[in-house]
Amino acid sequence: MxxxxxxxxxxxxxxxxxxxxxxxxxxxxxxxxxxxxxxxxxxxxxxxxxxxxxxxxxxxxxxxxxxxxxxxxxxxxxxxxxxxxxxxxxxxxxxxxxxxxxxxxxxxxxxxxxxxxxxxxxxxxxxxxxxxxxxxxxxxxxxxxxxxxxxxxxxxxxxxxxxxxxxxxxxxxxxxxxxxxxxxxxxxxxxxxxxxxxxxxxxxxxxxASFEWLASLPFFIAYEADPSDSGKIHSNIRARWDAGDEEVLTAMKNFGELTLKARTAIENRDHAALADLMDQNFNLRRTLYGDACLGWKNLQMVEICRRCNSAVKFPGSGGAVLGLCREEPRASVDAMDKVQEALEAENYVFCPLDLVMPEGL
Structure with a gap:
């Protein structure tokens, strides 16, 4: 304080x-x-x-x-x-x-x-x-x-x-x-x-051990400097879910399958597989929600990251993206600089991530 x-x-x-x-x-x-x-x-x-x-x-x-x-x-x-x-x-x-x-x-x-x-x-x-x-x-x-x-x-x-x-x-x-x-x-x-x-x-x-390997990877986030209310991003998916919409039910099941694969990738210390799964997670979300719901600024951040050879997805409900440079950690410094420069050129805030797991856990 x-x-x-x-x-x-x-x-x-x-x-x-x-x-x-x-x-x-x-x-x-x-x-x-x-x-x-x-x-x-x-x-x-x-x-x-x-x-x-x-x-x-x-x-x-x-x-x-x-x-x-x-x-x-x-x-x-x-x-x-x-x-x-x-x-x-x-x-x-x-x-x-x-x-x-x-x-x-x-x-x-x-x-x-x-x-x-x-x-x-x-x-x-x-x-x-x-x-x-x-x-x-x-x-x-x-x-x-x-x-x-x-x-x-x-x-x-x-x-x-x-x-x-x-x-x-x-x-x-x-x-x-x-x-x-x-x-x-x-x-x-x-x-x-x-x-x-x-x-x-x-x-x-x-x-x-799994956390420490993950923490060694070149993760970053980028977010809007002047965001809108993130709570609006959920759109009508809840109503469609409650109504038993087959597309929504299948998509949520597929998100779960991606999570199981990501856990395996972390256990196997497979950087490339984890990056691919992050992109799949975003692609599935985009298909389900649609571009109008996701918003053009979010989509612009995604496109910038992908142009710079980074996997990317939403870390939450919108307004920020989570990126992972595909280069191995020791070779990722230049890649991180490149994506930072590209994002900041469009007035997005860039932040390399420092993952944390408190001692004693």
Missing amino acids: NYGARSQPASAFAAPWYARVGLMGNPSDGFNGKTLSVTIRNFWASVELWESQQLRLLPHPLFDPSTFSGLADLHFIGRREGYYGGSRLLMATCKRFQELCTSRGIALPSKNFTMRYDTNIPRQVGLAGSSAIVNSAFQALLSFFNLSSEHIPLELQPSFILSVESELGIQAGLQDRVVQVYQGLVFMDFDAKHMKEHGYGQYERLPR
């Missing part, structure tokens, strides 16, 4: 949590599919919480402004940051946390707290910024009230985070919440029968 009138109290509970990129299978997480996702060190959200006489949720000076130098300043900030900051995420998390504890018979001690957040996750580009804030707040609350996965099992925590966002009307699937809770490289199977019987999917953090 780097703002606020007071320094962090010694008794503060701080919980930084990372953004993620969907490596394979998305958007099938919302449609009983399978996905692979990994956390990245580049972007994070953090919530601090300390005991106080009253319960206070502090607004962020940039994302929750209430004072402006004038209408021009208000217009600029509103256009860039939108109307919805993180304060609503904190309030909804606290509300749902109270309800969760009540439903599980957990009697919380009578003590109040002050909570504030910070984040550097780009907004509205599909990098799971809202879920990172919610998860960070949730984990801080668990620590503050001395609760753990023994009280609220790990496999149930992603569903809680999703419930907070759903209450706010944020469109999303479980993938982002699962990988941000489990961290590292995570395989997820959202099989309908298992979900119905247990209330959650089958989640597996892959071995550190």
Whole structure:
């Protein structure tokens, strides 16, 4: 944290949590599919919480402004940051946390707290910024009230985070919440029968050796500097799925098959196979959603990456692309420079990825 009138109290509970990129299978997480996702060190959200006489949720000076130098300043900030900051995420998390504890018979001690957040996750580009804030707040609350996965099992925590966002009307699937809770490289199977019987999917953090190989590859992301709302990208696919549309049902099954193949490619340390599968994932998504839904800026980023010999797909719901240079890591420096130059020439933000799997996992 780097703002606020007071320094962090010694008794503060701080919980930084990372953004993620969907490596394979998305958007099938919302449609009983399978996905692979990994956390990245580049972007994070953090919530601090300390005991106080009253319960206070502090607004962020940039994302929750209430004072402006004038209408021009208000217009600029509103256009860039939108109307919805993180304060609503904190309030909804606290509300749902109270309800969760009540439903599980957990009697919380009578003590109040002050909570504030910070984040550097780009907004509205599909990098799971809202879920990172919610998860960070949730984990801080668990620590503050001395609760753990023994009280609220790990496999149930992603569903809680999703419930907070759903209450706010944020469109999303479980993938982002699962990988941000489990961290590292995570395989997820959202099989309908298992979900119905247990209330959650089958989640597996892959071995550190697999993560470390993946982290050695030349991944990057690019995103729009002035994005639109990523939640709109899902189009009418949900309605078609609910109606039993055969094209949608088949596509979601195929996303799952690509995920299984990607897991095998990672286990076999097959760079070329993984790159090919990323391209297939995007091609399938493009066929299903159509160019008008994906948006010309997203398509332009994809075409630039492919011209520069990089595999590419969406890491989330839109506004950003995940790229993988096809050259082997030791020979990829020039390739990375080439794709960076091409993307930045069109005013896209370029960022080499630093994958993260916290120690001890």
